[in-house]
Structure formats: C-alpha cells, structure tokens
Amino acid sequence: MPTYNGGCYCGNIRYELSLDSPDQARMSICHCTNCKKFTGSAFGITAKIPASAFRLRKGQTTHHVGDNGSGTQLTREFCGACGSGVLEYGAHAGENVYLFYGSLDEPDALPPKGEFFCKERAQWLPEIPGLFHKREVKE
Template identity: 30%
Template sequence: MVTKGSCMCSQVGYEFTSEPATTALCHCTDCQKWTGGPYTANVVVPRKNFTVTKGTPKTYDAIGASGKVNKHFFCGNCGSSLYTELEIMPDVACVKSGCLDGGAKDHDIKVEFYTKDRLGYAKEIPGAEQLTHFG
C-alpha cells in the first residue's frame, strides 16, 4: 500500500508505505497555532516507511510541553502544514491528514490528545481514547 500527499502548490510531495500506526487529533494550543484551527488531524506512520519524494520542506522547531523538540515540516512556498516529527516519539511521523492526495480521509480517530485544550464546539470523538495531555 502506498499513500501519497503533497502541499497545496505541489512543490513538496511525500509518501508512506504502511498502514497508520494510529490516527489522532491533537487539541494542544501549539497545534491550534500550527493549523489556524481547533486541532490537527494526524495519520501517524512509522518514519522508516515515510519518504519525502519531491522538494524540500522547511522546518520549524517548537519545544513541546515535554521539554522536547516538535519539528514541524511545511512548504516554504504555499505554507501548507505537512507533518511533524516529535522527539518524544522518535519512530513515527505525524502526517497532517488534510495534505493527503485526494483530500483528508474519513479516518477512524483512535486517540485525542490535549483534550484539556479542546474548544467547546469540537466535540469528543465517540470511541476515541481521551487524553488530557501527551505522554
């Protein structure tokens, strides 16, 4: 199985060759800033199965609540948020599902992180594990 994604202007492309390890929403205030929305929607995949296939994304390092680096990858041209690599989770990439080719998929969300920061109108996903923070 190969899943592909790209930024809005198509200058950066990527693919992964495995099923997601999990799917997650993150409601933390950093993710709210990162997306300009109430949360990030993530397809979490093993880094060993994730490859940038076109272009070179820019990066921004933020320090998470853990004190460890959250490296954000984005297109330097159109600004699309592509994926994150969290020092606290060294074996996976958190792919932003809105950049999957063909549009965001209606994934069965397995976990919601930082529910303490969830906005009132963003309701709990039934059946998803609810965590007030990460880790």
C-alpha cells in the first residue's frame, strides 16, 4: 500500500495519505473561477481520494465553508498560520475529499490525469497534452 506524506508550507500541518494504488488518486487540474480565487493562480490542482485514506498527523486545519459558485457548499481546510490549502470537499463528494497537489511532499508521484472547466482556461495557457480535457465537470 503506497503511502504519501505532505503538509503545509510552514510545517504546522502534517498528514499521511495511504492508498491501495497510485491510481486511487485522481489528480486533476481545474480552471474554474472558484479554484483560481482560492489558489491565487491560473488553476487549482487536486486529487480526488477516499476520505478514509487521509490521516492528519500533526496540527489542526482551519475550515472555511462557502458557495462554490453553483449553489453547493464547499469546505476548504487549510493552515491557519501560513494559509496553505490541504483539503476541500462538498455535498457531492460522497466519501471522498480533494487533496491539494502542492501540499504533497512529492507531488510528482501523483501526476494529473486531466483538466476540467477548460472553457475557463486562461487564453495564454496551452492545453496539456496526454491528459483528458473537459469543458465542464459533467461533459
């Protein structure tokens, strides 16, 4: 069972991710406005993982709940000291959470498999070859 470690920028938050296989993490790039606002970037990158695979080992996350832009409440967990994003989840996540790529100690171990909300991709940002591309989530 592969194990991945991660945490926040300042080190106050540390976690462990235990998966049956690397394929259990569906890492994807999201170009929606909500992800752009939260990350302060041109996109967000998260891995859909089973909530049971995530274990907080050090510290406590701060929670923020807000509308994801489509009327669904989205919870984001982040470090209250440095602001690093760790997890997000909403009503439609089921038994899953979304882990922020940059919070992994070795993020390249779980590379992105696709892109969502490509209709909102920044015009200067090229499509990434070899990944699936969806204009919206449900396409």
